[in-house]
Amino acid sequence: MSSAGAKNPKKKVRIESDEYLLRTLTVDDASDRWAGWMSDPEVMRMLNAPARKMSREDIIGYIKTFDQRSDLLLGIFEKQEGQHIGFFTINADYALSQGIVNLLIGEAKYRRHGVLSVLRLQFAEYFFETLGLKTMMATALKRNQIILDTLLKAGWVLNRTLTGHVKSHLDGEMLDLCLLSLSREVWRARNKSPIARA
Numbered sequence: 001m002s003s004a005g006a007k008n009p010k011k012k013v014r015i016e017s018d019e020y021l022l023r024t025l026t027v028d029d030a031s032d033r034w035a036g037w038m039s040d041p042e043v044m045r046m047l048n049a050p051a052r053k054m055s056r057e058d059i060i061g062y063i064k065t066f067d068q069r070s071d072l073l074l075g076i077f078e079k080q081e082g083q084h085i086g087f088f089t090i091n092a093d094y095a096l097s098q099g100i101v102n103l104l105i106g107e108a109k110y111r112r113h114g115v116l117s118v119l120r121l122q123f124a125e126y127f128f129e130t131l132g133l134k135t136m137m138a139t140a141l142k143r144n145q146i147i148l149d150t151l152l153k154a155g156w157v158l159n160r161t162l163t164g165h166v167k168s169h170l171d172g173e174m175l176d177l178c179l180l181s182l183s184r185e186v187w188r189a190r191n192k193s194p195i196a197r198a
Contacts, residue, residue: 008094010068011131015122016079022088022119024068025075029084030059037106047104048141048166048175070094076105076115085110088123090131098135099127116150121191128184135181141166142176155190156182 015022035054037043044051066073072090077083085107092099101123105111127136140147142161152158159181164174 008069011072013074013126015126017118017122019079020115020119021077021079022074022123025063025073025087027060027063029075030056030063031084032056034084034106035059042108043104043106046144048168083107086115090127092131092133097133098137099133100137112146120154124187128187134184137181140178140180142178148178151180155186156180
């Protein structure tokens with residue numbers, strides 16, 4: 001953790017849209033269902049990770065790796081049923097005023113369901129205006145055209161493509177990795193933030 005991050009208190013996040021709730025995850029949220037996501041072949045393909053059998057105890061250990069200061073773990077819940085369907089992570093570097101974000105939709109029926117499109121405005125507002133960071137960064141495999149199209153349409157910039165940078169856990173193929181970023185200024189301009197107009 002950076003010294004700047006150490007000065008920040010733990011974050012307790014609660015963000016709502018009409019359909020979804022985004023909130024800080026705790027060990028009480030660990031479940032066998034969540035553990036099951038990690039053996040789902042489609043999830044493993046998206047993450048380019050080897051399939052592994054995980055337990056609820058493994059998930060508890062994973063949750064504990066997030067200090068909720070510099071490293072935030074935010075669960076996505078479907079509001080009507082209260083079902084946990086996925087999560088965001090933020091790795092914030094307060095000294096550089098930037099952070100790396102990741103998203104996983106674990107529940108299969110919510111993939112390609114527009115969850116990111118629904119939550120991205122509130123999530124970005126929290127990242128830029130509440131955390132006060134200036135640059136949001138992410139990586140995506142070049143083959144993941146759906147997420148790339150979504151990000152580029154939302155104003156993200158494709159900074160660089162690393163050719164043959166990542167080895168596929170499925171077949172050993174060397175995959176291209178895209179490095180993307182979104183600045184606070186671009187986000188404010190596109191979303192007509194009151195702060196941007198001030």
